[in-house]
Amino acid sequence: MKIRSKLIIGFLTVIALFVFALLLVITTTENKFADNINTNLKHINRQMMHDIEKTIEFRVQRWREFVITPLVVDTVSKSNQEFDDIQGVSALIQQRDQEWVNASNETITPLMEGLLNNDLSQRIKVRQLFYERDQSYPVFPEVFLTNKYGAVIAMTGKITDYYQADEFWWKEAKAEGSYVGDVEYDASSETYSLVIALSVYDTNNNFSGVLKLLIDTQDFFKDFEEKIIVEYLSLGQYVDFTLLDNQHRIIHKKGNFTMLEEVSAEERKELEMLEQHQTPYLILDNNASGIDKKLVVQSRSKIINVGKPVDLGWNLILEYNQDQLLSPVAGLKSDLFIISIVVTILSLYLGIVISRSLSSSIHQLHKATEEMEKGNLNVKVDIKTKDEVHQLGKAFNHMINQMKEQQQLLIKSETEKRNFLEKSKKELEFKVKSRTADLEKSRVATLNILDDVEEARKKLKDSYVKLKGLEQLKTQFLSFASHELRTPLTPITAQLQRLLSQDLPKKERIASLDMVLRNVTRLDRLINDVLDISRIESKRLKLAKSKNDLNEDLVLIISTATPLATNQGMKLIYTPTKLPKFMYDKYRIQQVLTNLIDNAIKHSAGKNITISAKLKRDKINVCVKDDGEGIKEEDFKHLFELFYVGQEGQFHAKGAGLGLSICKGIVEEHGGKFTVNTRIGQGSMFCFTLPFVQKEASLKHNRYRIDKKHSISTPHKYGWGKKQNTQNKHSLQNKLITQKKQNENNKKNKKNK
Known part of the structure; x- marks a missing residue:
């Protein structure tokens, strides 16, 4: 291959390798960037759901502390005592409830006015106003308290009924100690709120009433969008989020939405795919919305403690358009491709120009070399370029002159070389004999080294036997971990599934929980034994x-x-x-x-x-x-x-x-x-x-x-x-x-x- 071709190919190869390396770096960076965003999105999804759960637990805990205060306990106990002393109390409650319901929305009866202005109602209003001023919106739009007969004894505003004992939330709170309902529209407060009901107990721990409060959904979603878009992800327009209740109705969503509206068919399909794959996230390609690729991340609410474990059943869905987010990187790839084409054309032209200059000088050297091969030592080259080829021509002419001088010296020294070779032959024979003796000594030394190698092999074999013992111990531990540690997990899982899937009587629930506790204790004991053995061995x-x-x-x-x-x-x-x-x-x-x-x-x-x-x-x-x-x-x-x-x-x-x-x-x-x-x-x-x-x-x-x-x-x-x-x-x-x-x-x- 001619030098011209080699130069051109060399230029193109270097450029191609450079472009390939640059594309590889950009692609790798793009993938790592996308993976990092996916990982952060899954973490933030769980964190945001955790913040909502903790907000609910915190609000409920503050009211649980309130219902055990002496004012609440004494007021409810006093009301119960008054109702106990009334003959025909049920008829009285029904009469008051009928009068209450028949009153128009604007009418405040004397009974209502008394309940609105008593000491306990005023204390609740102060507490309600404190949270409203702190958060700049009514956190608890409606709070009222009933006695054990279901009659209202304190309230912050007019409500629809006087008698509450026939309500589902009242019965659940009385039976279980607390109740957490779904997000619903409350006509009295005209807000979308979460219903919370807490039992009140007297000093002897006997049931004496129920406190009902509504938590405005704004309390869960305050700064929600800002945290996701700015504080956590900084992804701006690329991130969409939707919070659903246990019936897949929209509680909160980025942009405009209708409260408690059913999700779209496409979103329901995505939820079904997440449940089918049993994974918290899903990457969708070429979906019906026209987006080439997007990540859908789901986080389901966990058990919260409001006096008893409660599962809200909420789902937080985060989505972002991965291809749209990485569009600058795609544009960079396109620009790089155009630049590569331009650089390739320029390099090709430059290679042709340089190769022409080199090829003429090298052709002249080639002809002079052919003459020299024929025995003509009178040939010379004349290269006028001021570069390395010019230096090569000068060196070639100098070499011709030196060869002429050496030709004469070779003839003169031929005899001297023959004498020298004869002398060197004798010296070489002597060195061979001496080296043979040295090799014999080396052979003996080699045998000694082989003995040392054999001894080292035996030690290595002993080490292998010890290693086999360690391997057997590892196998025993893996067998222990797979059987002994799994054994208590099986009844734990079975009993928890049974508790979640069936409405069991209290006695059976206690028996199931007792079995779970025993197996958790057993698992804890096994783990502590393994930790003790680990410390012993180390x-x-x-x-x-x-x-x-x-x-x-x-x-x-x-x-x-x-x-x-x-x-x-x-x-x-x-x-x-x-x-x-x-x-x-x-x-x-x-x-x-x-x-x-x-x-x-x-x-x-x-x-x-x-x-x-x-x-x-x-x-x-x-x-x-x-x-x-x-x-x-x-x-x-x-x-x-x-x-x-x-x-x-x-x-x-x-x-x-x-x-x-x-x-x-x-x-x-x-x-x-x-x-x-x-x-x-x-x-x-x-x-x-x-x-x-x-x-x-x-x-x-x-x-x-x-x-x-x-x-x-x-x-x-x-x-x-x-x-x-x-x-x-x-x-x-x-x-x-x-x-x-x-x-x-x-x-x-x-x-x-």
Whole structure:
């Protein structure tokens, strides 16, 4: 290929690579920018819904605090007492209600005027006016209070009815303690509001009335659009938002909208697609609205606390036109394409001009070279360009002159070279012999290196065996996580779905919630056990030692476990001995004692369990002995291995294989030893020792060993952190309560049968 062609191709290649790199950078930046906006939009969507939920909770909480004030409680109680003393109170209420309803909108009867101007109404109006001045609009357009008969006793403005006990919200508030309704239009206040009803109780916690208040929807959406467009996203016209209630009616929307209007067919289709894909966001291409690509993000309201858990069922939908937002980047791509074409044409023209200048000079050099090949050393070149090619021509002429001189010198030195070669041959033979000897030495050194490599290979093999052990431990942990941690989640999910999908009686709801609580406690205990093991393995356990009485701890644990043991036909035997106070971590040692006694109850099969604690020289020796089935030899070897639950699950019954490992780590961090003695059919005895020290002192630990009597002790290799959860102290109590409830249920079932 000629130089001209190479230059032109080179220019074009460089330009193409530059344009490609620039396009790649712009495209990558565009994608990252779009992904970042998508991520922020999903986060802001959830945050905005969270702000609405917190606003409702905050407003309701302020009124919950108000209804327990002495003024409210005393006024309602006084009204109830007056109505209790009236004979035919129902007829009186109906009469007043009929007069109330028949009065025109402009008429204020004496009864209405009295209710509007009493002390409690004035106090409510002051509270109502405070919020209105603070927010510059009526936050609570209507507030009124009824007694237990449903009659109005205080109000901030005229309402439609005097008797309210037949209203659905009144009945719900009385039964459940509170009520949250849907957004609706209130004719009395002429506002779209959220209905809230709160029960009022007397000093004896008896139902005495209901407070109803309306929260103006402006309170939820104040600065709503400004937060989304300016403060949070700064995306301006590209972002649209819609807030829907649980019936898919519009509560708030960007731009003009009709309150409580049904969403359009296209928006309903988008909602159905979100529910079908079970995802909080959806990217739509070529939709019916003509937008090439837009992101639709949904956030559903969560449970709020207004005295009881309530799900509003609201949905916040955010949308933005992705292609329109990125239109400047698309324009930049078009401009870059046009610029690339112009630069390519200019580069092509420049390459042709430069190549012509170079090709004429190089052609002259080519001809001179051909003459030189024929043996003509009298040829010269004459290049007049003032560039590198001109320097090349001068160098070529100088080379011709040098070649003439060298030709003469070569003939002269030919004889000298022959003599030199002969001499060099002899010297080379000598060097070859010397180098052969050096190679022999290198061979010996190489053999020594191979021996070292073999030794390193053996060490590598040993490391591989250890790594396999770690891999097996990882597999065991994954199995534990997938089974043990999932087991309590299954009943939790089932009971929550049952509570959400069915209108259950109160007794069944309490039973379902009780099951959820038990499984949550179990899940919390499993997670804390895993965290304890993690701190043991990473040597991060730190003990909070103080002077404590071990007898007190033993009596406490045994008294707690006694009901469970008695229900299973067992007897816990412990004779307190005089033990002086000494230094140990009270919480951790209680954890060890609870675990050992709990295991003994599980495996004693209705027999006695003996607990003892004695001071022997400079150590405290604690033992828990049961008369159960004992531990098989094949299980005993793995007794303290993580996640090991025994052959056929006979040792760690319904356990995760972590308890004994945690107990052993706690004891050894105290500087003590953990031993186990067992015989098949005769039971097992778990013992541990604690150093008897009455002030802080450093403790030394022994190496790991298994003695002939199956006594096991391990080196100090664990470290502990702070207490993770005080619920661990009550793990045994929780089990006792659960067992007691199960026994009562079994008795009831037998009686029913």
